[in-house]
Amino acid sequence: MSTVNTSMAEETMAPRANPLRSFNFSGRFWTALVLVVFVILLGLAGFVYPTGPAEKVGSLYDAPGGGLLLGTDNFGHDVLAVLMAGTRTSLIIGLVAGIVATTIGVTIGLVAGYVGGWFEELLMGVTNVVLAIPAIVVLILISVSLPESTIWSLAVVIGITSWPWTARAVRAQASSVATREHIDVARLSGARLGGILVKDVLPYILSYAVMAFVLQVAGAILAEAALSMLGLGPSGANSLGTQLHWSLAFQAVASGAWWAFLPPTLVLTLVSFGFLLLQASLDEVFNPRLRRGKRKQMKQAAARRAEEARALAAQQAAPSDSSLPTRAGDPA
Amino acid sequence: MAVTGALGGAATLAACGGATGGGDGGGGASGEELVGVGNNGEAGTGRSGEAADQLFIAGFQWSPPTTFNTFAAAPAWPASANVAQYIYETLLRFHIVSGELLPGLAASYEVNGTESITLTLQDGITWHDGSEFTPEDVIYTFELGKIDPGLGVASFWNDVDELTAEGNTLNIAINQERKNVGAVLNSLATQFIVAKSQFEQAVEESGDSIAAWETMEPLGTGPFTLELADQTQIILARHEDYWGQDFYGGLPAMTKIIHPIFKSNEDGNLKFQNGELDVMQQFVPQIWKMWESGKPVGTYLREEPYYTPGSMPMLLINTTKPGLDDPAVRKALAHAVDYASIAETAMSGYSSQVLASLIIPDGAEDQWLDRDKAAADGWTFDAAKAEQLLQDAGYEKGSDGFYAKDGQKLGPWKLITPQGWTDWNAALEIVAKNLQSIGVDAATNFPQQAQTQSAIQNGDFDMACWYVAGTGPATPWQRFSDVMSNVDMAPAGQTAYRNYGRWENDEVNDLLTAASSAADDASKLEALTALDNLYRAEVPAFPLMYRPDEFFEFNAGNWSNWPAEDNDYAAPMFRGAGNQWIFELKKIGG
Numbered sequence: 001m002s003t004v005n006t007s008m009a010e011e012t013m014a015p016r017a018n019p020l021r022s023f024n025f026s027g028r029f030w031t032a033l034v035l036v037v038f039v040i041l042l043g044l045a046g047f048v049y050p051t052g053p054a055e056k057v058g059s060l061y062d063a064p065g066g067g068l069l070l071g072t073d074n075f076g077h078d079v080l081a082v083l084m085a086g087t088r089t090s091l092i093i094g095l096v097a098g099i100v101a102t103t104i105g106v107t108i109g110l111v112a113g114y115v116g117g118w119f120e121e122l123l124m125g126v127t128n129v130v131l132a133i134p135a136i137v138v139l140i141l142i143s144v145s146l147p148e149s150t151i152w153s154l155a156v157v158i159g160i161t162s163w164p165w166t167a168r169a170v171r172a173q174a175s176s177v178a179t180r181e182h183i184d185v186a187r188l189s190g191a192r193l194g195g196i197l198v199k200d201v202l203p204y205i206l207s208y209a210v211m212a213f214v215l216q217v218a219g220a221i222l223a224e225a226a227l228s229m230l231g232l233g234p235s236g237a238n239s240l241g242t243q244l245h246w247s248l249a250f251q252a253v254a255s256g257a258w259w260a261f262l263p264p265t266l267v268l269t270l271v272s273f274g275f276l277l278l279q280a281s282l283d284e285v286f287n288p289r290l291r292r293g294k295r296k297q298m299k300q301a302a303a304r305r306a307e308e309a310r311a312l313a314a315q316q317a318a319p320s321d322s323s324l325p326t327r328a329g330d331p332a
Numbered sequence: 333m334a335v336t337g338a339l340g341g342a343a344t345l346a347a348c349g350g351a352t353g354g355g356d357g358g359g360g361a362s363g364e365e366l367v368g369v370g371n372n373g374e375a376g377t378g379r380s381g382e383a384a385d386q387l388f389i390a391g392f393q394w395s396p397p398t399t400f401n402t403f404a405a406a407p408a409w410p411a412s413a414n415v416a417q418y419i420y421e422t423l424l425r426f427h428i429v430s431g432e433l434l435p436g437l438a439a440s441y442e443v444n445g446t447e448s449i450t451l452t453l454q455d456g457i458t459w460h461d462g463s464e465f466t467p468e469d470v471i472y473t474f475e476l477g478k479i480d481p482g483l484g485v486a487s488f489w490n491d492v493d494e495l496t497a498e499g500n501t502l503n504i505a506i507n508q509e510r511k512n513v514g515a516v517l518n519s520l521a522t523q524f525i526v527a528k529s530q531f532e533q534a535v536e537e538s539g540d541s542i543a544a545w546e547t548m549e550p551l552g553t554g555p556f557t558l559e560l561a562d563q564t565q566i567i568l569a570r571h572e573d574y575w576g577q578d579f580y581g582g583l584p585a586m587t588k589i590i591h592p593i594f595k596s597n598e599d600g601n602l603k604f605q606n607g608e609l610d611v612m613q614q615f616v617p618q619i620w621k622m623w624e625s626g627k628p629v630g631t632y633l634r635e636e637p638y639y640t641p642g643s644m645p646m647l648l649i650n651t652t653k654p655g656l657d658d659p660a661v662r663k664a665l666a667h668a669v670d671y672a673s674i675a676e677t678a679m680s681g682y683s684s685q686v687l688a689s690l691i692i693p694d695g696a697e698d699q700w701l702d703r704d705k706a707a708a709d710g711w712t713f714d715a716a717k718a719e720q721l722l723q724d725a726g727y728e729k730g731s732d733g734f735y736a737k738d739g740q741k742l743g744p745w746k747l748i749t750p751q752g753w754t755d756w757n758a759a760l761e762i763v764a765k766n767l768q769s770i771g772v773d774a775a776t777n778f779p780q781q782a783q784t785q786s787a788i789q790n791g792d793f794d795m796a797c798w799y800v801a802g803t804g805p806a807t808p809w810q811r812f813s814d815v816m817s818n819v820d821m822a823p824a825g826q827t828a829y830r831n832y833g834r835w836e837n838d839e840v841n842d843l844l845t846a847a848s849s850a851a852d853d854a855s856k857l858e859a860l861t862a863l864d865n866l867y868r869a870e871v872p873a874f875p876l877m878y879r880p881d882e883f884f885e886f887n888a889g890n891w892s893n894w895p896a897e898d899n900d901y902a903a904p905m906f907r908g909a910g911n912q913w914i915f916e917l918k919k920i921g922g
Binding site: 054056059060061074075076144147148231235236246249250251253254255256 | 597598601602616617618621670673676677678680681746751752754757758761762764765768775776777778780
């Protein structure tokens with residue numbers, strides 16, 4: 001988990017001519033974007049794919065071939081169709097759980113960091129307690145006790161068990177932002193607590209919140225897979241996890257039906273890798289000190305800045321008043 | 333004889349390329365034609381050393397053994413009731429294919445109408461400690477049910493008034509109110525006989541709660557004694573002074589029977605495929621892949637469904653729920669289920685086509701089935717007809733796509749079965765999709781086993797996949813009783829032991845009595861057919877598939893002469909008559 005304390009203050013100060021260029025997206029970012037977009041497209045492809053995930057097109061574990069790119073699963077359904085539906089479900093669960101977890105985490109962190117005092121102690125105490133309990137155990141217990149598990153209930157359950165580390169990190173940043181001058185100005189001008197939190201504190205940690213959200217999405221997709229593998233997945237829906245669950249239950253590994261368990265495994269790997277890479281590359285975008293762009297780019301940027309500085313100097317030097325003191329050794 | 337020619341369905345092999353029976357290098361069995369080998373006609377070359385004389389078995393024990401008291405709640409293999417006649421034995425042995433009751437500890441039996449049953453014991457039976465087996469042991473075994481009414485054996489006395497001995501003959505006076513000969517014979521075929529000497533002590537030590545008494549030294553009459561039981565395995569050693577050497581024609585072929593304890597099906601299946609296990613009782617998806625890849629693996633039926641059907645997992649329906657209390661709806665549900673799909677995928681092809689009957693159309697029960705009636709008044713998968721039946725009964729499809737009548741929607745209903753019972757989990761997934769597609773709102777839900785069982789027994793469910801009596805001396809009557817009996821009806825919220833769907837009917841009890849007390853086969857057939865007709869009219873529950881009573885699969889890597897269709901000297905069983913083959917297996921190597 002990255003908890004880099006970054007501030008966009010310097011970044012947002014001076015508007016630049018080309019905002020995209022100033023973001024300085026790295027190759028890693030584009031790679032991550034391609035991966036994530038690929039998975040999202042795979043999820044959406046289910047809408048145009050001719051075969052539905054619940055259509056029986058063959059028998060138990062038919063090998064790929066005969067118009068079925070990935071063969072059939074243990075129900076005789078088209079693995080590719082199930083994979084598309086499953087990817088979509090997993091992404092939905094990931095997004096919803098990510099939104100829930102990030103919202104809870106950021107809210108608690110903001111309030112705790114800004115308000116401080118005993119209230120902060122209390123909130124952080126709760127957070128630390130929750131952090132100490134293994135999330136997967138809580139997840140399993142809640143899932144078992146739910147009367148029925150749907151996509152939405154699962155997403156919310158995952159969301160409300162994975163916010164604590166976000167809350168901790170946000171609190172640290174919020175408490176540092178809380179001591180800055182512009183907050184005092186806001187307070188003196190009579191702004192309310194909510195207003196200050198949203199308008200004056202949040203923007204400074206927004207970049208971090210976005211990165212936390214990306215991580216939460218990846219984490220939630222994996223958590224869903226873990227739960228579904230145990231058979232606690234959403235009933236009546238396909239997800240990457242339920243696909244793995246059924247392939248385990250029907251011993252796809254032992255009977256050599258690789259097409260039943262490899263694709264979901266691969267997509268899970270891709271999606272979590274893509275999101276993690278995205279988070280790491282966003283880190284570079286938001287925090288110039290971490291940039292690891294190509295040397296050539298760095299040189300270009302340095303040259304560009306030197307050029308600008310020279311031009312500025314030339315502009316200033318143009319009226320050339322001899323009244324300006326020049327230090328010894330300066331070129332005249 | 334059995335080789336390559338009689339292959340049939342599995343003949344997608346590379347034109348019988350493999351050599352038979354350890355052919356490479358002309359091993360031990362050269363020249364001899366082996367029978368009872370893998371479905372591909374293959375056999376192994378046998379193990380070397382001590383292991384060549386041992387039988388490795390699996391699929392019965394999943395946790396470390398704690399007690400070998402056959403009356404305990406969870407006794408270890410092979411002391412658990414009716415699992416195998418290795419240590420303990422039963423008076424009679426049921427044969428699942430022929431339906432016969434073969435002699436066991438009793439040399440013969442005679443049923444005198446519905447009045448009484450007479451048993452004559454074998455001569456010279458001894459316990460493992462050398463002491464003599466007497467009729468007293470038999471009487472005491474059943475009397476334990478009177479000492480501790482919590483034991484399963486106590487139900488014997490519901491149907492029996494008196495059990496007395498005269499010399500070597502036992503006389504059982506049947507309860508004349510119930511006249512249930514089948515249930516009594518079932519007890520005689522499944523109840524292990526224990527030593528009075530040992531269990532008198534048990535009663536004393538446990539203060540009459542016999543189930544709680546623990547022992548690691550089972551004292552039986554069978555051909556094996558317990559040698560070792562620990563976390564990883566249970567080992568039985570051949571009892572050289574076995575009483576039945578004349579009766580069975582010798583001692584068992586193996587010196588030891590070893591049951592390794594695995595964590596999961598997967599471990600066992602892998603070892604089985606590699607020939608480290610000789611025979612097992614486990615669900616193996618697509619077992620044909622094993623013999624298609626040249627392993628000497630075989631099943632009793634050489635072609636689909638490979639296993640002899642012996643049980644009938646039912647979709648139980650809680651008939652107290654609004655909507656499900658309507659027979660028309662239940663019949664529509666029975667039409668909505670794609671049985672072929674369940675058999676093919678969830679059961680991996682190990683189930684034949686389901687008939688609309690509570691009688692298994694195969695083996696021992698087949699004689700009681702009226703096939704034409706089952707086909708004429710029954711149901712098969714037909715989604716259009718299912719919807720038609722609902723419409724005829726006055727249901728209309730609402731805007732949500734689900735049928736309803738008088739504001740009563742069909743659903744939302746939950747289909748439950750224990751988590752991890754994978755074949756049933758998959759079957760219910762298919763059922764849920766089928767019901768959704770005809771406009772009935774149903775979804776699956778898989779609680780833990782204990783939770784599922786209590787929900788079913790207490791009537792706290794909508795629909796469930798659960799088992800009823802498997803083929804035995806008392807079926808099909810027992811199955812009709814399990815599904816339909818109105819005797820001692822328990823209202824929802826109280827524990828029921830039969831008719832979990834709480835289906836109420838006025839005539840069923842009389843029909844059940846008529847079937848159980850029928851004096852001859854003709855009247856028995858008539859009564860059973862009447863029951864089956866009532867069942868088809870009312871559909872209190874319906875079967876989803878057939879399942880083997882036991883998954884009997886063998887690997888002829890070390891032993892040949894396994895029982896199979898083409899070598900049917902014994903039944904594909906472990907329990908009852910399934911001890912026959914341990915005397916007849918032939919070692920391949922050495």
